[in-house]
Amino acid sequence: MAKEAKDGINGAVVASQSHDAYPQDGGTAVISSDAVENPGLPAHRKRVTDLDPKKAKRAERIVFSLFYLSIAGSLGAVLAYMFFPIESGELFDIRLHTLFVGLGMALGLLGIGIGAVHWGKALMHDGESIDYRHPVATNEEDRKTAAEIFALADEESGFSRRTLVRNSLIGALIAFPLPGITLLRSLAPQEYDPIDLLKHTMWDKGVRLARDPSGVPIKASEVTIGSAFHVIPENLYEAEHPLDEKAKAIVLLMRLNKDELKEPEDRKSWSYDGIVAYSKVCTHVGCPVALYEQHTHHLLCPCHQSQFDVSDQAKVVFGPAKRPLPQLPITVDDEGYLIAQSDFQEPVGPSYWERLK
Numbered sequence: 001m002a003k004e005a006k007d008g009i010n011g012a013v014v015a016s017q018s019h020d021a022y023p024q025d026g027g028t029a030v031i032s033s034d035a036v037e038n039p040g041l042p043a044h045r046k047r048v049t050d051l052d053p054k055k056a057k058r059a060e061r062i063v064f065s066l067f068y069l070s071i072a073g074s075l076g077a078v079l080a081y082m083f084f085p086i087e088s089g090e091l092f093d094i095r096l097h098t099l100f101v102g103l104g105m106a107l108g109l110l111g112i113g114i115g116a117v118h119w120g121k122a123l124m125h126d127g128e129s130i131d132y133r134h135p136v137a138t139n140e141e142d143r144k145t146a147a148e149i150f151a152l153a154d155e156e157s158g159f160s161r162r163t164l165v166r167n168s169l170i171g172a173l174i175a176f177p178l179p180g181i182t183l184l185r186s187l188a189p190q191e192y193d194p195i196d197l198l199k200h201t202m203w204d205k206g207v208r209l210a211r212d213p214s215g216v217p218i219k220a221s222e223v224t225i226g227s228a229f230h231v232i233p234e235n236l237y238e239a240e241h242p243l244d245e246k247a248k249a250i251v252l253l254m255r256l257n258k259d260e261l262k263e264p265e266d267r268k269s270w271s272y273d274g275i276v277a278y279s280k281v282c283t284h285v286g287c288p289v290a291l292y293e294q295h296t297h298h299l300l301c302p303c304h305q306s307q308f309d310v311s312d313q314a315k316v317v318f319g320p321a322k323r324p325l326p327q328l329p330i331t332v333d334d335e336g337y338l339i340a341q342s343d344f345q346e347p348v349g350p351s352y353w354e355r356l357k
């Protein structure tokens with residue numbers, strides 16, 4: 001059976017069809033003109049806040065309380081930042097800082113969000129209105145004018161007439177994205193092993209540790225307790241691409257009291273008289289870990305605030321990094337200069353999925 005119905009918005013009569021309009025035997029479909037009364041929109045129901053001024057007042061109180069809560073949360077976050085500084089480097093302080101600053105900001109945002117939603121739902125105007133649709137197409141005259149403009153542009157540019165120019169332009173536009181697509185090839189497996197490239201640096205047995213950037217070798221006696229050196233291999237500038245090599249081999253050198261070092265048995269020989277050397281390349285995404293806090297023995301990466309405990313194998317104590325900084329095994333030569341015992345024992349830099357120990 002087929003039906004006709006009035007459109008709920010503008011009252012126009014429209015035809016609609018039921019399944020009966022399509023015969024199962026494949027015969028001709030018939031549309032009848034039985035009309036169905038437009039049910040229209042359900043009657044508007046007023047909200048409790050429209051009917052009861054006390055409830056409206058209560059909703060108003062809730063809304064401004066939420067906004068005040070938001071103000072308190074935002075100010076609280078500022079105060080938490082001031083009263084729980086992370087500069088002490090203590091893990092407990094850092095946790096308090098993160099907790100209260102985060103809570104304050106969350107309250108600040110939620111207060112505004114929930115308050116605004118409640119305001120809109122309970123107090124703002126609740127009437128229904130109709131926005132009529134208009135035809136999307138422009139009128140016949142405008143379309144004709146547009147077609148004439150295109151025809152004129154075609155005539156003046158000679159786009160259809162000068163076929164060689166047109167076809168070569170189409171060819172150029174097709175070729176243009178090809179270099180970009182070709183670059184995707186670099187994501188495919190390579191002939192060389194990228195792991196190998198990252199696994200080896202210029203450090204090797206007997207290579208002296210030198211100051212960055214002068215390349216002056218460092219004696220163990222020059223490294224006082226609490227001091228930190230930025231270090232490169234002494235032979236760095238002999239490399240074909242010194243900057244590339246430096247990016248992998250750069251090291252931080254620090255001296256601690258020997259009894260402050262927590263060294264596992266198999267690593268006790270990797271330090272020299274309290275002097276330890278760690279890769280400066282952050283294991284998060286590779287920024288240079290540049291800040292050393294002497295009293296906490298923490299190294300801080302300025303990019304995303306990862307912190308590494310130098311006294312405990314440069315383990316991660318805070319932040320997004322997932323593994324300790326690789327340690328460079330060191331000792332001294334006959335003249336008292338610090339030298340590497342070998343290369344790093346694991347790849348330096350960010351963690352990646354093919355990384356092998």
Ligand code: FES
Pocket residue numbers: 282283284285286287301302303304305306319320321
């Ligand atoms: S690169 Fe160091 S924390 Fe992100």
